[in-house]
Amino acid sequence: MTITAGKKEKQDVLVTISPGTEPLQVIIGSKVDTLYGKSIRDTVEAVLDEYGVHTGIVAVEDQQALDLVIRARVIAAIQRLRRRDGERGIEGERT
Amino acid sequence: MRSLLYCPANTPKMMIQAGIYGANAIVFDLEDAVAPEEKDEARILLSEFLKSMDFGDAGLIVRINALDSPYWEQDLQTLIPLQRAVIRLPKIERPEEVVRADRSISSLEEESGIPAGWTKLHILLETPLGIENAFAIAAGSKRIEAIAFGAEDYCSSTGIRRTGEPYALDYVRSRIVSAAGSYGLACYDAVWGVLSDPERLEQEARRARALGFDGKSVIHPDQIEIVNSVFSCTDEELSWAKRIMDKSSNGVSEIDGRMIDAPVVAQARRILQLHSSYAEHKHNS
Numbered sequence: 001m002t003i004t005a006g007k008k009e010k011q012d013v014l015v016t017i018s019p020g021t022e023p024l025q026v027i028i029g030s031k032v033d034t035l036y037g038k039s040i041r042d043t044v045e046a047v048l049d050e051y052g053v054h055t056g057i058v059a060v061e062d063q064q065a066l067d068l069v070i071r072a073r074v075i076a077a078i079q080r081l082r083r084r085d086g087e088r089g090i091e092g093e094r095t
Numbered sequence: 096m097r098s099l100l101y102c103p104a105n106t107p108k109m110m111i112q113a114g115i116y117g118a119n120a121i122v123f124d125l126e127d128a129v130a131p132e133e134k135d136e137a138r139i140l141l142s143e144f145l146k147s148m149d150f151g152d153a154g155l156i157v158r159i160n161a162l163d164s165p166y167w168e169q170d171l172q173t174l175i176p177l178q179r180a181v182i183r184l185p186k187i188e189r190p191e192e193v194v195r196a197d198r199s200i201s202s203l204e205e206e207s208g209i210p211a212g213w214t215k216l217h218i219l220l221e222t223p224l225g226i227e228n229a230f231a232i233a234a235g236s237k238r239i240e241a242i243a244f245g246a247e248d249y250c251s252s253t254g255i256r257r258t259g260e261p262y263a264l265d266y267v268r269s270r271i272v273s274a275a276g277s278y279g280l281a282c283y284d285a286v287w288g289v290l291s292d293p294e295r296l297e298q299e300a301r302r303a304r305a306l307g308f309d310g311k312s313v314i315h316p317d318q319i320e321i322v323n324s325v326f327s328c329t330d331e332e333l334s335w336a337k338r339i340m341d342k343s344s345n346g347v348s349e350i351d352g353r354m355i356d357a358p359v360v361a362q363a364r365r366i367l368q369l370h371s372s373y374a375e376h377k378h379n380s
Contacts, residue, residue: 005136011108069107072143076136 003081006065006073013065015044015077018057019085024048030062043067047074096120096154097310097326097373098319099243099283103128104157105137110144113153116316117323120154125170126161126185134166138173145179155180156217162192168199175203175214183217183243188225193218193235200238214238217283221245222252226267229274242275243312244268246285261302272307284311293321300325328370336370339363 002018026048028040044060058077062070100118102109104125113121123144129137141157157180160166174180184196193216200214216238220226226249233242249267250257268284275282284303287296300311300322311322328336342350343360353359 009106009108011111012106065107066111068143068147069140072140073136075143076139079135079139 003077003084005076005080006069008061008063010063011065011069012063013070013073014061014063015070015073016059016061017053017077017081018059019081020056022055022057024054025057027057027059028062029060030064032062032064036062039067040070043070044074047071047078051075051078053078096281096283098322099154099156099310099312100316100319101128101158101286101312101314104141105129105133107140110140111148112316114148114150116319118153118313118316118319119310119323120156121150122156122158122183122312123180124158125166126158134160134169138170142173142177145174145177156183157181158183158185158219161186162196167196171196171199171203175200175209176207178207178209178213181215181217181240183219185219185245186221186225186248187218187232188222189228190231190235193232193239197236197238212238215240217241217243219243219245220271221248221285223249226270229270230277233274233278233280239278239280241281241283241309242271243283244271244285247288249285261298265302265306268303268306268308276307281309282307284308286312286314287318288314290315290317293318297321297325323373327373328366332366333370336363336366340367 002016004014004016006012006014008014026041026044028037030037030040040060040062044058048058060070096119098118099120099122100113100116101122101124102113104110104123110123123141125134125137125141145155157174159170159174159182162184171182174182182200184193187193196216201211204211204213216236218232218239220229220232220242221244225232229242233239244267246257246264255263271282284300287299289295296318303311304326310326313319313322338350339355339359340363343355348355
């Protein structure tokens with residue numbers, strides 16, 4: 001069962017987390033992937049690391065969102081998942 | 096502040112642009128503009144915006160969720176440690192509610208190492224009971240710096256039609272002005288929600304200004320210029336205020352047959368101070 005946060009609207013981002021036990025996989029989809037793909041990935045991975053997320057699949061559908069928006073939506077998705085599953089499939093606490 | 100622009104707190108596109116339109120303040124809305132299932136992500140998004148985004152010299156206000164909702168305490172837990180925004184409390188009807196919020200904020204300020212009393216409040220009165228208790232509510236906390244009017248909810252609780260005559264809300268507006276004036280608070284008029292009717296917006300703003308309001312909340316950038324214009328000092332007012340101040344400093348006690356006493360000087364001083372603050376805002380925008 002997946003969890004989402006954010007929206008597929010301009011300057012927003014839709015983050016989907018699929019919990020699992022396999023090593024973490026981050027999938028980035030963005031119209032500006034060529035220019036900003038690495039920056040988006042760095043932002044997402046930094047938040048996931050900050051919150052101790054090391055497994056599962058995290059898909060990010062960017063609509064040209066600012067870094068702070070991406071950060072907020074990833075945090076929201078993690079917190080929703082933790083509330084729902086009580087840590088199942090997502091390891092660790094915020095570091 | 097003349098214009099206070101409401102902005103939904105879960106819409107990045109609007110939040111990014113909120114500071115560029117010349118509103119004196121931005122009111123980020125966690126209440127009516129955010130669906131229940133989005134409250135959590137809106138709170139996080141707003142938090143990141145307040146931490147990182149430069150909104151120029153616009154004042155920052157957050158309308159949190161009502162005290163009878165399950166959300167308001169989490170709103171405060173997120174916002175108070177940031178030490179960035181005034182809190183607007185909606186649907187206040189009794190002074191005890193203000194005291195309750197005040198205590199919660201005091202506790203969070205202490206936990207966060209923030210100076211006691213740093214967080215200020217705007218009180219939103221939008222029901223008949225709230226209006227009738229306006230004076231006791233205004234005295235409910237030293238954090239309160241303004242009272243705002245919420246007309247739509249008020250009208251839905253009474254037989255007043257918002258599309259009717261503008262004088263229909265005169266009693267309510269005057270009571271708010273009087274309560275605010277009793278405690279040295281600012282007061283801000285309600286939004287006008289019909290975007291296709293700027294004439295009525297101006298009419299409402301003029302009515303509110305004539306009754307003593309300091310400014311008006313708006314829901315769209317197109318409304319800012321009209322509201323700023325209505326609540327700005329006119330050339331005639333400025334000229335009058337300057338003459339009063341000049342003459343009073345020279346010991347003159349009468350101008351054009353009107354006695355210049357302390358209240359008249361205070362009115363003139365207020366006009367010049369308001370004009371100065373508006374000019375400063377325009378310069379920085």
